Amino acid sequence: MASVIIFPAIDLKNGECVRLVRGDMAQATVFNDDPAAQARLFENHGFDHLHVVDLDGAFAGKPMNAQAVEKILGAVKMSVQLGGGIRDMKTVSGWLDKGVARAIIGTAAVRDPEFVREAARLYPGRIAVGIDARDGRVAVDGWAKTSDVSALELGRRFEDAGVAAIIYTDIARDGVLKGLNIEATLALAEAVSIPVIASGGLASIDDVRRLLAPDCARLAGAIAGRALYDGRLNPAEAFAMIEAARSAHA
Structure with a gap:
């Protein structure tokens, strides 16, 4: 896909920048104790979008890392x-x-769909829905519980709501560098007209290459976490590949 966007991820736990394995808070690796500095690093690499998750907030149901988020917002133009x-x-x-720029609603999208619709009406283009799936079912409360709602059902629920994007995460792949679940992500993207961003498992430049294949043209981008932190994904190489694809389609 010529216009694929790679979103580097900053997951916040206790004010620090961490990565989890399949959403397990007990398996948190601290990569940077200064999230704003990490955000600047991503910006210096050339990224112009950033994906931030307040992990403690997901469990608590309210913002818990507000200070860290505000420092990130003050540190970068992304x-x-x-x-x-x-x-x-x-x-x-x-x-x-x-x-x-965009607020992502996850748990509340399952429990209070009207809230999502109202938010999307009040803030057009600035509301995304986070669909985090475990074996096809949507997980809530920081992935601590699994609902009876399927990912496809939840996506279709907001088809006419004016939602800017869906971020689809395969929990089984998150943080384990096994590659994106392109099959499930494409199934969701084909079921809805809302742009879908792939998340969970991006491991290397091979995943970027896969995202640029013709069948992934429906996808709006992908989120990269651990692969960026441990050096498995080189930003310059990824940007060069994306630019070459863009030029080829120009």
Whole structure:
């Protein structure tokens, strides 16, 4: 896909930048104790979008790493999308007013679909839905519980709501560098007209190459976490590949 966007990820736990394995808070690796510095590093590498998750907030149901998020927003010019603990309109408007480009609603999308619809109506283009799936079922509360709702069902629920994007995460692949679940992500993207961003498992330049294949043209991008932190994915190489694909389609 010629316009694929790679979103580097910053996951916040206790004010630090961490990566988890399949969402397990007990398996947290701290990669940087200064999230704002990490954000600047990503910006210096050439990224212009950033994916931030307040992990503690996802469990608590309210923002828990607000100070770290605000420091990130003050440190970079990147477009920041934020998820984790966004369960009411006050939190949505608070973050959007502070400079978050896009608020990601996950758990509340399962429990209160009307809230998502109202947020998307009030803030067109600035509301995304996070669909985190375990064996095809949507997980909630920081992935601690699994609902009866399927990923496809939840995606279709917001088909006419004006949602800007769906971030689809395969929990089984998250943090384990096994490669993106392209099959499941494409199945969701083909079921809805909402742009879908792939998340969970991006491991190397091979995943970027796969995202640039013709059948992935429906996807809006992918989120990269551990592969960037441990050097398995070279940003310059990824950008060069994306630019070459863009030129070829020009």
